[in-house]
Amino acid sequence: DAGVIQSPRHEVTEMGQEVTLRCKPISGHNSLFWYRQTMMRGLELLIYFNNNVPIDDSGMPEDRFSAKMPNASFSTLKIQPSEPRDSAVYFCASSGLAGASEQFFGPGTRLTVL
Amino acid sequence: QQQVKQSPQSLIVQKGGISIINCAYENTAFDYFPWYQQFPGKGPALLIAIRPDVSEKKEGRFTISFNKSAKQFSLHIMDSQPGDSATYFCAAGNNDMRFGAGTRLTVKP
Numbered sequence: 533d534a535g536v537i538q539s540p541r542h543e544v545t546e547m548g549q550e551v552t553l554r555c556k557p558i559s560g561h562n563s564l565f566w567y568r569q570t571m572m573r574g575l576e577l578l579i580y581f582n583n584n585v586p587i588d589d590s591g592m593p594e595d596r597f598s599a600k601m602p603n604a605s606f607s608t609l610k611i612q613p614s615e616p617r618d619s620a621v622y623f624c625a626s627s628g629l630a631g632a633s634e635q636f637f638g639p640g641t642r643l644t645v646l
Numbered sequence: 647q648q649q650v651k652q653s654p655q656s657l658i659v660q661k662g663g664i665s666i667i668n669c670a671y672e673n674t675a676f677d678y679f680p681w682y683q684q685f686p687g688k689g690p691a692l693l694i695a696i697r698p699d700v701s702e703k704k705e706g707r708f709t710i711s712f713n714k715s716a717k718q719f720s721l722h723i724m725d726s727q728p729g730d731s732a733t734y735f736c737a738a739g740n741n742d743m744r745f746g747a748g749t750r751l752t753v754k755p
Contacts, residue, residue: 536689565742575690575735575745588742623689634680635743637689
């Protein structure tokens with residue numbers, strides 16, 4: 533199994549531009565999580581989906597952030613417009629069991645907003 | 647609003663020593679307590695996890711001790727090795743996890 537796949541691995545953009553991060557969860561997993569990691573705030577849960585339905589988006593920082601999961605094998609996290617304070621590593625993770633269980637993390641996308 | 651508090655922020659241990667990292671949580675409804683290990687440039691990976699029906703779980707050199715009444719749990723790394731040098735995160739939750747701030751462990755040869 534290829535594990536959780538994220539793209540791009542690195543993204544450099546200018547303030548005000550739209551940024552789209554992509555995630556392919558492990559096949560058969562029915563929960564998907566988006567995290568943001570920074571030195572100051574650590575690892576923060578942004579949103580998670582169960583069976584493609586958003587369950588909790590209380591961690592999404594503001595309306596500039598949106599996430600979708602159109603099918604079981606694909607999710608996107610969009611930032612529009614981007615700001616320098618959005619610079620961070622964004623991780624996608626998936627899990628396959630009902631309830632709390634191991635989450636498998638992708639390699640992350642390092643986003644730099646200039 | 648921080649639901650999981652982790653300490654220390656950083657830890658330096660000599661090779662062969664014991665590394666101990668502590669976490670405290672607030673929500674008594676949490677039923678899953680994992681520890682993740684993260685190397686630079688990589689995503690976190692599950693190291694070991696425990697559920698609240700047991701007080702201790704051991705896997706090789708890694709042990710979780712869990713105190714339900716105190717709402718605390720800890721990771722012990724026995725015979726620490728330089729290859730254990732990484733950042734360790736505790737987490738707690740149900741379907742979704744809340745992560746601690748992380749502990750940067752350095753094991754000196």
